[in-house]
Amino acid sequence: MKIYQASGEGTVEVENIEPSEGSKVKIKVTHVMPTASDLNFFNGSVKREYPFVFGHMAIGVISDDRPEYGLKRGTKVILNPYVVEPSDRLDIPGKVRTRGVDIEGFMKDFVFLDIEDFVPFPDEVEEEEAIFAEKIAIAMAAINSFRVEKGDYMVIIGGGTVCNITAQLALYFQLIPILIDNNNTRLAKAKEKGIYYTVNSSEEVPLERVKEITGGRMSEHTIIEVSAYKSGAFLFALSRTGGDCTLICENNVVKSFDADVSVISRKMLKVKGVSTGAFEFSSAINILAQKILNLDDFIEKKVDIDDIEPHLRDLTENPSKYYSTWVEL
Numbered sequence: 001m002k003i004y005q006a007s008g009e010g011t012v013e014v015e016n017i018e019p020s021e022g023s024k025v026k027i028k029v030t031h032v033m034p035t036a037s038d039l040n041f042f043n044g045s046v047k048r049e050y051p052f053v054f055g056h057m058a059i060g061v062i063s064d065d066r067p068e069y070g071l072k073r074g075t076k077v078i079l080n081p082y083v084v085e086p087s088d089r090l091d092i093p094g095k096v097r098t099r100g101v102d103i104e105g106f107m108k109d110f111v112f113l114d115i116e117d118f119v120p121f122p123d124e125v126e127e128e129e130a131i132f133a134e135k136i137a138i139a140m141a142a143i144n145s146f147r148v149e150k151g152d153y154m155v156i157i158g159g160g161t162v163c164n165i166t167a168q169l170a171l172y173f174q175l176i177p178i179l180i181d182n183n184n185t186r187l188a189k190a191k192e193k194g195i196y197y198t199v200n201s202s203e204e205v206p207l208e209r210v211k212e213i214t215g216g217r218m219s220e221h222t223i224i225e226v227s228a229y230k231s232g233a234f235l236f237a238l239s240r241t242g243g244d245c246t247l248i249c250e251n252n253v254v255k256s257f258d259a260d261v262s263v264i265s266r267k268m269l270k271v272k273g274v275s276t277g278a279f280e281f282s283s284a285i286n287i288l289a290q291k292i293l294n295l296d297d298f299i300e301k302k303v304d305i306d307d308i309e310p311h312l313r314d315l316t317e318n319p320s321k322y323y324s325t326w327v328e329l
Contacts, residue, residue, distance in 0.1 A: 003108040004308065005051035008044030010316075012309045013051045024112035026063040027077060033057040033131050033299075033326045034315060036227055037101050037251045042312045055107030056081040056100030056251070057134050059127060060118075069115050076121040078133045078285065079106055079113070082278035096278040101251045109329060122289030129288055129295045131326060132161065136284035136293070137277025138250060139166040143173065144280065145246045145272045146221045150174040153214050155238045158225030159186030161298055161324050162248060166223060167195045168293050175221075178213055180206050180234065183320060193294045201234070210238045223248060232259035236269060245271045301325040 005013045019026075032055040040046045041054045062075040083103065087094035099105045121130050139162055148154075154170045156163050159181030170177040171194060178197040179190045187198040199209045210218060218240035224232070226249045235245050236259070247257065252275050264271060277284065287293060300322040303311045308327050315325070 001109045003053050004055075004305070005107075006038070006041035006044075006054045008041065008048075008050035008052070010043055010313065012042070012312070019110060019112065021112050024114055025066055025069070025071065025118070027060040027079070027111050027113060027118065028063050029058055029060040029079075029106055029108060029111055029329050031059050031127060031131055031326045031328055032107055033324060034312060035250070039312060039316050039319075043316055053104045053107055054100050055105040056098055057131055058106035059121075059131050060111070063110065071120075076127070076130070077118040078121065078130050079111065080117050080119065080281055081106070081134055082276065082281060083117075084278055093279065096276050098251055098276065098278075107327075107329075119285050122285060124291070125288050128299050129293075132165070132293075132295055132298065132324075133281065133284045133288060134277055135162045135165055136169075136287050137280040138162055138248065138274060139169055139277075140280035140283050140287070141274045141277050142166055142223050142246050142248050143169055145274060146244045148173060148175055148221065151176065152221060153178060153217070153219040155180065155210060155219040155222045155234075157181075157223065157234050157238075158228035158248075159183055159190060160225060160228060162250065163223070163225050163228075164190050164193060164195075164298075165293060165295075166248075168193055169287070171195070172292050178210060178219065180238075181228070186323070189297070189323065192297075206234055207237055219243060222246070225250075226257050232257060232263075236260065236263040236267065239267060239269055241267045243267070243269055245269050247271070247273045249273060249275050251275060298324045299326055303327050305329045 001019045003015050007013050038054045058079045062071050065073050081099045083097045085094040152175050154175045155178045156167050157180045167177040167179045179195050180199045182202040222239045222245045224235040226247050
């Protein structure tokens with residue numbers, strides 16, 4: 001069995017190992033989506049022990065019939081990247097560890113998982129949709145960090161996949177999303193998915209535009225993807241007094257964020273953070289099953305596993321080149 005490990009020096013090391021299957025379900029990994037955390041491990045910008053098996057967004061197929069679970073060989077499955085440790089407190093959830101971030105990931109020929117660590121594809125869900133389950137879970141976690149009412153405005157700062165998905169979910173929940181980004185290509189993709197209000201922060205003044213859209217009331221709820229904007233200037237300026245603000249930092253890939261605390265205090269803002277979708281993963285599967293989201297054309301490049309090293313180097317040098325990509329194993 002081959003495993004693919006980030007060296008931390010801009011290379012990928014391939015190693016053949018003997019698998020340890022036990023009673024777990026054997027799954028052939030078919031596709032892995034590279035993310036910012038994968039690139040951090042590839043380049044060694046995260047301090048940890050290397051080499052490290054990365055990859056946390058993945059799908060695969062069941063390798064052998066498992067009649068005790070009702071699973072047939074070839075069944076397509078979504079791999080759950082989250083491991084939630086038990087908690088002895090009812091009011092505090094257990095610690096979340098993410099495969100491919102905190103513990104060994106999915107970038108390998110086969111994985112061996114317990115039955116609760118993967119989910120068969122819902123009916124009529126395609127591979128190009130299923131692989132976004134983790135992103136959907138994070139978007140759901142961001143929305144559920146608020147108490148929303150029909151007709152509330154929700155400013156979403158950042159135009160990447162998780163923000164696009166968040167905006168689409170906001171529409172589903174009968175909110176009014178306003179998506180802000182500095183890239184016209186990403187903004188055009190949002191419009192294609194039904195997001196009516198989009199603002200290019202490099203061509204318009206977001207404060208004036210949001211004031212115009214909301215009739216001066218500003219936004220009840222504001223979300224920022226901190227990997228896209230590392231300053232809270234927009235986040236707090238576009239919030240109404242007493243509003244809610246949530247920072248999305250997927251898997252804690254960004255370690256610092258510039259914020260004016262005086263604005264937070266003056267406007268009496270409630271600020272929260274979201275780094276994981278562990279507690280919304282089941283909801284994400286339901287969202288996929290209901291076909292609520294339009295994920296067409298999100299994956300702009302497909303790469304064979306033999307070309308993973310130059311592909312990761314390309315993504316490092318050109319982080320905005322593709323909306324999303326995946327690696328085929």
